[in-house]
Amino acid sequence: MAAVWVSFCLLVSLAALSPHRAHVSTWGSLYGSKHGAAAAPTVGICASSVVVYGYPCQEFDVTTQDGYVLSVQRIPEGRGKGSSGGSGGGIKKPPVLIQHGVLVDGVTWLLNSPDRNLPLILADNGFDVWIANTRGTRFSRRHTSMDPRDPKFWNWSWDELVAFDLPAVFDFVYGKAGQKINYVGHSLGTLFVLASLSEGKLVDQMKSAALLSPIAYLSHMNTALGVAAAKAFVGEITTLFGLAEFNPKGDPAAQFLQALCAYPGVYCYDLLQAVTGKNCCLNSSTIDLFLENEPQSTSTKNMVHLAQIVRDGKLAKYNYGRPDLNLMHYGRFNPPVYNLSNIPHDLPLFLSYGGQDALSDFRDVARLLDSLKLHDVGKLTVQYIENYAHADFIMGLNAKDIVYNQETLAAQHVVGGSQGWEESTDLNSWASGEKFKVGDQLVFKYTSGLHSVVELPNESAYKSCNTGSALDSKSSGNDVVKLTKAGTRYFACGTLGHCGQGMKMKITTVAGNTPSSPSSPSSSAAASSSSSSLRSVTSLFGIAALSVPLLLSMF
DSSP: OHHHHHHHHHHHHHHHHSTTOGGGSOOOOSOOGGGOOSSOOSSOHIIIIIGGGTOOOEEEEEEOTTSEEEEEEEEOSOTTSOOOTTOTTTOOOOEEEEEOOTTOOGGGGGSSOTTTSHHHHHHHTTOEEEEEOOTTSGGGOEESSOOTTSGGGGOOOHHHIIIIIHHHHHHHHHHHHOSOEEEEEETHHHHHHHHHHHTTOSTTTEEEEEEESOOSOOTTOOOHHHHHHHHHOGGGHHHHTTOSEEOTTSHHHHHHHHHHHTSTTOOGGGHHHHHHOOOSSOOHHHHHHHHHHOOOOEEHHHHHHHHHHHHHOSOBSOOOSSHHHHHHHHSSSSOOBOOGGGSOTTSOEEEEEETTOSSSOHHHHHHHHHHTTTSOTTSEEEEEETTOOTTHHHHOTTHHHHTSOGGGOOOEEETTGGGOSOTTSOHHHHHHTOOEETTOEEEEEOOBTTBOEEEESSHHHHHHTOGGGOSEEEOSSEEEEEOOSSEEEEEEOOSTTTTTTTOEEEEEEEOOOOOOOTTSOOEEOOOOTTOSSOEEOSSOOOGGGGOSSSOGGGO
16 A cells, blocks of 8 residues: 555655656656566456345447547446446446545555445446446556557646546546436546546536546645655666556555665655655555556656646646657647636536545645636535545555545435336335435336326325325426435326326435544645535535435435
């Protein structure tokens, strides 16, 4: 675990002081031929980390416009529910795309047990789950014409993730799911989705975005190792800049780390804390499993680009270090800036960050929030967790309670199941088999013009089918009703005679359980001081509130 963030900080901190060497270097590779095969490993993430727990899982290849072949996994159903390709017996489930950070791959989301890792929690709660893997990671080391041993294979930064990787995966998932996508990103996975949205990409395909440990600015990164590296070992980084592929497990990085460990004030017995901040809630078995799978390679150019955010204090495209080179690439002497205020103001966003996070520092998050200060009231939700650091959000044992608690997940209930809202459906039998919680949604699917949905005021009106006393009436054929409070509610078809023929039901909604643990970090709201438009929350965000139509926790 420590190696990932050590490598990140070394490159970011040191390159911030010497940022322009990459474009004049002779590119090489850390890997020998046995590491550079173009074909992906035969055993993928599905086989190693999903199917073994009894969940269906599908492997897909997605080719980007610039020729990289990306590995994508789909978990269409929960455990023991079989596989219907995400259709749920003819009912389309809301899709969620989950994106990892730098120097890791999609496996990092799956390291905890099934009841504690986000993808499987979502699958068990009725979501169509997709896991992305960026170019250069072990299952995405392929290209239509280049081999990973070719230095040109590694000539990219996170600009290319913005321009090619994310749009390709969104196009693919959108084509399969047939509806807008809910996005969850961590660390670098938040950076390039924010940049994409600022350029108008993904807007027509995205339903909402949840950003965990959001990174858009890195000016206040305060890791002990990063500071030590920036002060004392700038000269050593020149050896790394001669490499196209940055491999955290390679000899140059290991030698550099060994030198840093001898620096006064840097204690290598606790590297993870020195780099990420003090993670409250990891256990040793999860870290051991992490080290069996990670860290992954990325391009040195990508690490240099991250370093430029530290040095320049702004979110901009890759700086080639010379005005003439920037002019050649961008038609201007300085690289263009990603303007985050261009992100659509009505897009539901959820940001969660920690008080102990040394990489996603609260001051940098405040600056990000200031960039979003024009966002619509109620469409930007912010969660601050005092005791959380960078890795807690994806591997913390209590992340399910603090960030994505499955006990308080807001679920969608398609009325009547696969049969829908129809006369032939035994609606009350269906309702008796469901558990309805505050925050959940009822979805009524039927033929518009043939049926409708009316809500009746009480038991008497329900028994007598007095639809003339209806509290509300809907007739779109795809109606959504949110369950906002505990109690019993009554529904019937408003078409003449249908209620009397049994097309009615009553449901009882119960309050959702609120997680509590004396050992859990506190979760409190934090609003940006620069913006009065932010809606802070004191309750945790149930990540399944990403369900259609909006982030339920925001309403």
